[in-house]
């Protein structure tokens with residue numbers, strides 16, 4: 001699917017006493033900047049040029065302020081335009097009084113409503129993996145139904161530079177970070193374009209969210225905007241591989257109801273250094289201190305993610321050591337049996353070993369769950385986002401750059 005753009009832009013006006021029903025159909029009104037002088041049912045936009053960033057990168061207040069800075073008026077209608085678009089995903093049914101119609105038209109002319117194109121890569125058992133187009137690249141999002149709720153796993157980067165050895169995305173390297181608009185678009189597409197139910201959002205797709213810190217914080221502001229997408233902070237989890245400085249910044253700035261997940265994956269530095277290069281910059285002691293600072297607020301607890309890999313970190317001794325490491329922190333533990341990937345370097349743990357690890361952690365007093373890896377077939381489980389075709393393309397691009405003479 002290409003960029004979402006209307007084949008026709010129609011405006012129907014119905015006079016009903018003093019009320020003018022201003023109905024804009026077949027929205028989204030994308031790429032108004034590329035259209036000049038079109039006449040939607042008698043409404044002529046002499047020249048259309050987008051003068052503000054995407055509506056998807058704004059909270060309601062920042063959108064209103066931007067419109068006001070451009071027009072010097074229109075705060076009430078800018079608020080209405082923002083909430084209608086973000087809640088409906090179109091301008092259909094947007095009503096304004098007749099005298100406000102020209103002002104609304106002007107706001108629409110100034111606003112970028114474009115939404116990146118997407119395509120569904122795979123759908124099975126309720127799990128949907130879709131790819132969002134970003135210039136010549138793509139990022140991946142996965143909708144995972146879980147009991148009565150549905151969780152959307154979104155990406156913050158294309159690829160990742162952290163290089164965790166068990167992770168498919170890490171093998172791609174970092175191609176680029178996503179903007180606020182691109183992060184929010186993944187949710188907007190799932191909810192408003194694909195019309196899927198999304199109860200929870202997890203930043204566990206491609207990329208290290210804290211390596212794109214400002215954009216992720218900006219996206220959190222937009223996602224939790226009451227007048228827009230309206231996700232309560234307690235429905236969002238941000239996962240990090242353990243960037244200590246950014247955990248501290250998150251501790252400082254984030255709403256206490258937002259959830260933090262930390263990928264620990266090892267009980268000691270010797271193992272963690274081998275599978276997670278980030279441990280060379282911040283060892284487990286530094287990570288624990290940052291987690292303790294985060295937990296100083298009694299409303300906060302951390303989800304500890306632990307990918308179990310056969311013979312690497314799945315012994316009962318590892319469980320004991322992990323329990324000791326986590327002592328004093330307010331945490332829940334999520335065990336994730338490793339999923340075989342495209343180039344198997346590790347093996348999944350035996351089921352009995354997962355059960356034994358789980359029981360040992362529980363016996364040590366930790367609320368511990370083992371994740372069932374839904375979406376395994378489509379490489380949509382943890383650490384498995386990393387589009388194979390995209391990786392091949394990158395490999396070919398790089399090869400041709402390093403060997404420009406090869407035909």
Ligand code: SF4
Nearest residue numbers: 160162164167170241
């Ligand atoms: S596990 Fe997360 S931080 Fe590590 S390489 Fe993969 S995406 Fe990056």
